[in-house]
Amino acid sequence: MESRSGDREGEEEQHRRVPLRERPEWSDVTPLPQNDGPNPVVPIQYTEDFAEVTDYFRAVYVADERSPRALALTDEAIQFNSGNYTVWHFRRLILESLKIDLHSELGFVERMAAGNSKNYQMWHHRRWVAEKLGPEAGNIELEFTKKILSIDAKHYHAWSHRKWVLQSLGGWEDELNYCTELLEEDIFNNSAWSQRYFVITRSPFLGGLKAMRESEVLYTIGAIEAYPENESSWRYLRGLYKGETTSWVNDPQVSSVCLKILRTKSNYLFALSTILDLICSGYQPNEDIRDAIDALKTTDMDKQNSDVDDIGDQKILNMAGSICSILEQVDPIRVNYWIWRKSRLLPST
Amino acid sequence: MGELATEKHVRYILSVEKRKDNFESVVMEHLRINGAYWGLTALDLLGKLDTVDVDEVVSWLMSCLHESGGFGGNVGHDPHILYTLSAVQVLALFDKLDVIDVDKVTNYIVSLQNEDGSFSGDMWGEVDTRFSYIAICCLSILHRLEKIDVEKAVKYILSCKNMDGGFGCTPGGESHAGQIFCCVGALAITGSLDLVDKDLLGWWLCERQVKSGGLNGRPEKLPDVCYSWWVLSSLTMIDRVHWISKEKLIKFIIDCQDTENGGISDRPDDAVDVFHTFFGVAGLSLLEYPGLKPIDPAYALPVDVVNRIFFTK
Ligand SMILES: [Zn+2]
Numbered sequence: 243m244e245s246r247s248g249d250r251e252g253e254e255e256q257h258r259r260v261p262l263r264e265r266p267e268w269s270d271v272t273p274l275p276q277n278d279g280p281n282p283v284v285p286i287q288y289t290e291d292f293a294e295v296t297d298y299f300r301a302v303y304v305a306d307e308r309s310p311r312a313l314a315l316t317d318e319a320i321q322f323n324s325g326n327y328t329v330w331h332f333r334r335l336i337l338e339s340l341k342i343d344l345h346s347e348l349g350f351v352e353r354m355a356a357g358n359s360k361n362y363q364m365w366h367h368r369r370w371v372a373e374k375l376g377p378e379a380g381n382i383e384l385e386f387t388k389k390i391l392s393i394d395a396k397h398y399h400a401w402s403h404r405k406w407v408l409q410s411l412g413g414w415e416d417e418l419n420y421c422t423e424l425l426e427e428d429i430f431n432n433s434a435w436s437q438r439y440f441v442i443t444r445s446p447f448l449g450g451l452k453a454m455r456e457s458e459v460l461y462t463i464g465a466i467e468a469y470p471e472n473e474s475s476w477r478y479l480r481g482l483y484k485g486e487t488t489s490w491v492n493d494p495q496v497s498s499v500c501l502k503i504l505r506t507k508s509n510y511l512f513a514l515s516t517i518l519d520l521i522c523s524g525y526q527p528n529e530d531i532r533d534a535i536d537a538l539k540t541t542d543m544d545k546q547n548s549d550v551d552d553i554g555d556q557k558i559l560n561m562a563g564s565i566c567s568i569l570e571q572v573d574p575i576r577v578n579y580w581i582w583r584k585s586r587l588l589p590s591t
Numbered sequence: 592m593g594e595l596a597t598e599k600h601v602r603y604i605l606s607v608e609k610r611k612d613n614f615e616s617v618v619m620e621h622l623r624i625n626g627a628y629w630g631l632t633a634l635d636l637l638g639k640l641d642t643v644d645v646d647e648v649v650s651w652l653m654s655c656l657h658e659s660g661g662f663g664g665n666v667g668h669d670p671h672i673l674y675t676l677s678a679v680q681v682l683a684l685f686d687k688l689d690v691i692d693v694d695k696v697t698n699y700i701v702s703l704q705n706e707d708g709s710f711s712g713d714m715w716g717e718v719d720t721r722f723s724y725i726a727i728c729c730l731s732i733l734h735r736l737e738k739i740d741v742e743k744a745v746k747y748i749l750s751c752k753n754m755d756g757g758f759g760c761t762p763g764g765e766s767h768a769g770q771i772f773c774c775v776g777a778l779a780i781t782g783s784l785d786l787v788d789k790d791l792l793g794w795w796l797c798e799r800q801v802k803s804g805g806l807n808g809r810p811e812k813l814p815d816v817c818y819s820w821w822v823l824s825s826l827t828m829i830d831r832v833h834w835i836s837k838e839k840l841i842k843f844i845i846d847c848q849d850t851e852n853g854g855i856s857d858r859p860d861d862a863v864d865v866f867h868t869f870f871g872v873a874g875l876s877l878l879e880y881p882g883l884k885p886i887d888p889a890y891a892l893p894v895d896v897v898n899r900i901f902f903t904k
Contacts, residue, residue: 296620300667326621328669331715366717396809398767402760432810436765439754444763473798473810481754575804576797579834 259291262298267311273297274304292322303332308339317350324354330363334370347371348382359390365399369406380411388420395424396433405440414445422461429465435474439481455482463499471509476516491525504534511573514538518565518583521558535561535568543567562587593845595875596853597882600868601639603853604630607865622664624655628677629869631684635893636876636884645685652678653690660692660699661713671713672703676725679732683896688733697735700726708743709761719760720751724773728890731780732900745783748774756791768799768808772821779828779889793831796822803846804839805858815857816847820870823877824888837878844871 262268275297299319302312316333319326337347351368358364368386372379384407390400408414418441424434442454459482465475483490490496497520503513517531527535543564566584570577607630627648634640655663655678661670662678675696682688703711703726710722723744730736750762751774757766758774771792778784799806799822805814806822819840826832846859847867854863855871876886887897 323621326668327664327671327713328621328667331669331713334715362717366715369717370715396812398760398765402764405761405763430811433765436753436759440763477755477795484754575800575802575836575839576834577836579794579797582834 261291262294262315268298271298271301274300295319295322299329299332303328308336310340312336313340313342320354321357324358324361324364327363330367334367344371344374348375348379348386352386355386355390359394359397360399362399365403369403372407372411377411380407380413383407383411384413391424395428395431398433401433401437404437408441409444414441414447417441417445418448425465429469430472430474432474435478439478451482451484458482459493459495463495466499466512467502469509470503470506470513471511473512476512480516480519487523491520491523496520497525497527497531501531501534504531504538507538510538511569514565514569518562518569521562521565522587526558527561532561535564538568539564540568540571559587592842593848593850595845595872595880595882596848596850597637599850599853600848600855600872601634601637601642601853603849603863604634604865604868605642607854620665621668622674624652624662624664624674624677624681626865627652628680629865631681632886632892633865633869633872635684635896636872636886638882638884640684645687648681649685649687649690652681656691660695660697669713670699672700672710672722672725672729673712675699676729679729680890680892683732683892683900686896686899688900693733693735697730697733697738700729701738704739704744708740708745708747710744720748720758720770720777721760721773723748724777727777727780732890734900736781741781745778745781745786748777749786752788756788756793756795765809766795768796768806768818768821768825771796771825775825775828776889776891784829787829789829789831793826793829793834796826797831797834800835800840804836804841804843806835806840813858814843816844816855816867816874817857817870819844820874820877823874824891827877827888832877841875841878841880844874847871 295318299315302315313336316329319329348371351364354364372383387400387404390397408417421434421438421441424431442448442458443451448454462475462479500513500517504510521527563584566580569580573580631640631643654666657663657670659670662675663670664674705711709718710726711718712722727744730739751758751764753759753766755766758771759765759767760770775787778787801807801814803814806819807814808818847856849863855868856863857867873886876883877888885894887894890897
């Protein structure tokens with residue numbers, strides 16, 4: 243994770259820069275160096291240009307100078323360090339005081355984003371501007387995030403912003419298609435799955451989860467069949483039955499996609515764990531599922547759970563136990579989780 | 592497996608802000624309070640906090656305190672809830688909480704709670720479950736949790752819970768290990784962990800462990816030492832930490848050390864920084880690595896510090 247905003251892209255910029263002390267428009271300002279407090283823990287070293295911009299910024303900030311040149315200075319200061327809350331804060335005060343047309347501010351943020359887009363302050367600033375511009379900014383904002391997501395499709399800030407735009411400024415109409423598009427590019431993109439769930443549960447045009455379930459189950463099963471090792475699509479499938487466990491247990495589409503994958507004998511971890519979850523919620527596996535699971539057992543497991551005389555619940559319980567044993571072997575890093583699952587299997591009667 | 596290069600990490604942390612001509616230190620200037628918290632807490636876990644001049648740190652911290660009761664990231668910077676928590680945590684480390692006007696700091700945090708129970712980071716109103724955690728953690732350390740509407744705060748956090756059991760930054764936001772730490776931490780501190788779907792969340796969290804032993808923050812992302820801490824501490828808080836392979840995670844963190852110059856990076860062979868050094872040491876502490884002080888998973892402070900706050904006053 244990016245903890246600090248290292249705007250290294252700005253370093254090249256420094257070489258072409260005219261120092262503020264040599265610019266006529268700044269000749270009346272005395273830069274104000276950082277006061278590290280009465281007893282600085284350790285003095286901080288500044289690179290020369292960074293220090294100069296910061297010192298001039300401090301001077302205009304302390305003088306509360308809300309002028310065009312101060313606005314231009316915040317631009318430079320942000321380029322040096324986009325993580326500085328104080329500079330962004332002062333920039334907004336200037337924009338308000340000078341009644342600047344905020345459309346141009348969108349361009350500024352876009353330039354900043356080209357350097358470093360993983361920065362909370364920038365996104366918050368963008369939202370502040372968009373909020374002031376109102377619904378007319380909706381499409382611009384959707385396009386802006388689209389651009390960022392085309393470079394990094396899991397960009398957390400961009401997705402958060404996009405979700406806010408949809409809810410506050412609208413633009414839901416094409417969002418499900420957009421999710422499909424991104425999932426076509428990368429079916430493992432958990433952010434796109436998250437957005438998809440957001441759309442089907444919150445879009446004012448789609449009628450909610452229940453109305454969307456049938457078509458979404460079909461879509462998701464297709465995705466699962468293509469890549470059964472995809473954690474995201476399995477979780478999405480489960481999410482489609484949120485709060486309706488009975489429908490989930492009773493929907494034959496769920497157990498049949500599991501069966502289909504179990505029979506391939508590869509990448510079946512999530513299919514198997516889904517069957518386990520289903521059984522724990524009251525599902526009664528049929529003969530086909532039982533055979534498919536038996537086929538995955540190793541010989542030593544056969545010996546453990548081969549009591550053919552068992553009937554009904556005990557038989558299902560044994561099968562759930564076998565599932566846990568298989569998962570312990572195919573997912574060794576989480577062996578303790580599967581052992582715990584096994585320990586929780588209790589006869590339901 | 593290699594061992595934790597304790598001495599070298601101590602030297603690295605002590606030297607980090609003294610380094611000359613370092614672009615990194617310039618960029619850190621505005622969040623120096625966060626840096627102080629990461630560095631000093633790591634030093635304490637390593638048993639070397641006594642090498643620091645307490646009075647110097649405390650007087651510098653106090654010069655970052657604003658009239659409003661909030662702390663800036665450094666002298667002359669605007670107050671923000673992010674820096675206020677770090678300041679309070681550092682004061683707690685040194686048992687110096689009595690130097691601040693507790694009611695004033697409390698009022699600052701209380702003023703940031705919104706109608707829906709969420710918290711803003713500062714006067715500009717950015718809302719995020721990170722700020723809910725920060726507010727709750729900070730007020731709890733100050734023994735002033737009752738000054739906010741805890742019930743509403745918890746309700747807001749729960750509105751950010753997803754169908755996979757995780758939490759996002761705002762309602763509907765994608766589950767993310769960092770946000771999960773914040774939400775679970777806030778729920779732990781307010782005694783509301785019964786509202787977490789522990790088995791579902793625990794499974795999502797333990798799915799974050801990848802073959803190398805490290806943990807990622809979201810599906811299909813690279814493992815990272817800082818995410819390892821957020822997942823690990825969340826699993827610890829919901830009592831499911833035995834679901835992951837501790838040995839493999841220890842090995843991953845040890846592999847992220849710079850054994851020559853000290854410090855820990857996000858993943859093996861990357862450049863080290865104080866942030867990941869702290870989270871690496873904190874993770875090892877939670878994994879009961881020998882020679883480290885134990886850390887509290889919710890407050891992210893050494894357990895003896897947390898005990899001193901809650902049991903001796
Ligand atoms: Zn990291």
